[in-house]
Amino acid sequence: MAEVVALKPIQEGPVFSELTDGVLRITLANPPANALSIAAMAAFQAELERARDDRSVRVIVLAASGKVFSAGHDLKEVSAHRADADRGRAFFQRTMADCSKLMQTIVRHPKPVIAEVDGLATAAGLQLVASCDLAICSQESTFCTPGVNIGLFCSTPMVALSRNVSRKQAMEMLLTGETIDAATAREFGLVNRVVPREYLVQVVNKYAQIIASKSALTLKIGKEAFYAQAEMSLADAYEYASRVMVENMLARDAEEGIDAFIGKRTPEWKGE
Incomplete structure (x- = not known):
């Protein structure tokens, strides 16, 4: 319930x-x-x-x-x-x-x-x-x-x-x-x-x-990046989004999500 x-x-x-x-x-x-x-x-x-x-x-x-x-x-x-x-x-x-x-x-x-x-x-x-x-x-x-x-x-x-x-x-x-x-x-x-x-x-x-059901950290990162890059030139947007992507990849939730996908299991998000 x-x-x-x-x-x-x-x-x-x-x-x-x-x-x-x-x-x-x-x-x-x-x-x-x-x-x-x-x-x-x-x-x-x-x-x-x-x-x-x-x-x-x-x-x-x-x-x-x-x-x-x-x-x-x-x-x-x-x-x-x-x-x-x-x-x-x-x-x-x-x-x-x-x-x-x-x-x-x-x-x-x-x-x-x-x-x-x-x-x-x-x-x-x-x-x-x-x-x-x-x-x-x-x-x-x-x-x-x-x-x-x-x-x-x-x-x-x-x-x-x-x-x-x-x-x-x-x-x-x-x-x-x-x-x-x-x-x-x-x-x-x-x-x-x-x-x-x-x-x-x-x-x-x-x-x-x-x-x-998604990682709260991932959603936060993505939402902030979406609105930020929308105001930039194409080149600046890609440079900024690439930096965001790298930091996101280093997050524990991204590591957990990828491991869960490879292992065919449900991820357990920690928000970090």
């Missing part, structure tokens, strides 16, 4: 976490919009930071409750600060800084992060999906960067979006603000798989368990 551990957030915030067989599921529970308010981003950040050095966490799944995955930033919260003496500048700067930190934490996290999307992911909500290593969505899911419709270009979501899809596809979404369906999102490369809603959790869990 799977071991399930319900975890309380480090600080108050609209998220709920549950650890099952090495898979930490962090659920955004701030319906109906599941907005990425200051409190929601802080709660997400706290859970991710706690999971960083927790050896019992092998894979992280980001999910949401309700019909909307996330509608992005809380526009009511944002608008309320226009009455501030600086017309909201300080609050807007804090919002963008917190959001940028959260997205970079996901990308740089040593554990693989999977987005489980069921519903609308818009603006910073889409940014959250695009920042994850993998994304699996239901057939009913939709995606958009609609800021242009309200006079606010989705510049920060653009960073994650443009690193997932082609420039023409990214600009199509950013300039029109129109919604794309799940099939188009997969065609664009924004999500990995589109599945019937009733099988979404099952499919995500299958992916998570497959990944969780």
Whole structure:
């Protein structure tokens, strides 16, 4: 029987976490919009930071409750600060800084992060999906960067979006603000798989368990190297990846994995 551990957030915030067989599921529970308010981003950040050095966490799944995955930033919260003496500048700067930190934490996290999307992911909500290593969505899911419709270009979501899809596809979404369906999102490369809603959790869990069965050290090395080399020239990328490969080969887990493969047995990972 799977071991399930319900975890309380480090600080108050609209998220709920549950650890099952090495898979930490962090659920955004701030319906109906599941907005990425200051409190929601802080709660997400706290859970991710706690999971960083927790050896019992092998894979992280980001999910949401309700019909909307996330509608992005809380526009009511944002608008309320226009009455501030600086017309909201300080609050807007804090919002963008917190959001940028959260997205970079996901990308740089040593554990693989999977987005489980069921519903609308818009603006910073889409940014959250695009920042994850993998994304699996239901057939009913939709995606958009609609800021242009309200006079606010989705510049920060653009960073994650443009690193997932082609420039023409990214600009199509950013300039029109129109919604794309799940099939188009997969065609664009924004999500990995589109599945019937009733099988979404099952499919995500299958992916998570497959990944969780690998060496945690190897996954950490590989994820870090993937994003690092993506920003380099071809020659620099090969030089860097070769150094990473050599160090990886010297790791005990690599030695164990190769010996297990040759001996036709299941490897016993030590994380070193």
